[in-house]
Amino acid sequence: MTGWQQVHRRTDLLNAVLEHVSRTGSPQVPAAYLTEIDDEFGGLDDFLLAVHQRWSTAFAARLDAVLEESPEDLPAALARLHTDLAAVRPALRAVLDNYHDNKALAAAEDRQWRQLVAATGVRVPTPEPVLPAEPTESGCFVLRFVNWRIRRVLDMA
Helix, strand or coil: CCHHHHHHHHHHHHHHHHHHHHHHCCCCCCHHHHHHHHHHHCCHHHHHHHHHHHHHHHHHHHHHHHHHHCCCCHHHHHHHHHHHHHHHCHHHHHHHHHCCCCHHHHHHHHHHHHHHHHHHCCCCCCCCCCCCCCCCCHHHHHHHHHHHHHHHHHHHC
16 A cells, blocks of 8 residues: 555545535544544544644635735634634534544644744634524534634633
8 A cells, every 4th residue: 555545545534524424414423434544544533633634724725815915803804714614614613623622633723723823923812603593503513612712722822
């Protein structure tokens, strides 16, 4: 097996899990994939870090665009960036939010928020949640988690 074969298998597996999350609305990694995740990633922690890496890559690409625009209200633009990306990639964000208490994932997300503060010099404000009409809609949990994560990072800075 070559490195590229492994990359493709891991990507296919990650895509399959995210597709399942999108299709079912359940942010839990399906038990049917756990053996394959163990084989390909060495465990759930490394799989979740791969999910986080995909999120971070998408976030960084959009961050460049936001910084190039030089918005007058950079903190609001950064908060909006996170919220907008969660809306565009709901399955990705749902998995990350569902496993927010995983130590490896929490450490990676904390590093990302600290890097954002260090790179921009901005303490990102807690965005006000726009709660959906029905509390069962997926966006409600995502917005509450974003608020919690931002407050946590600001407390550490």
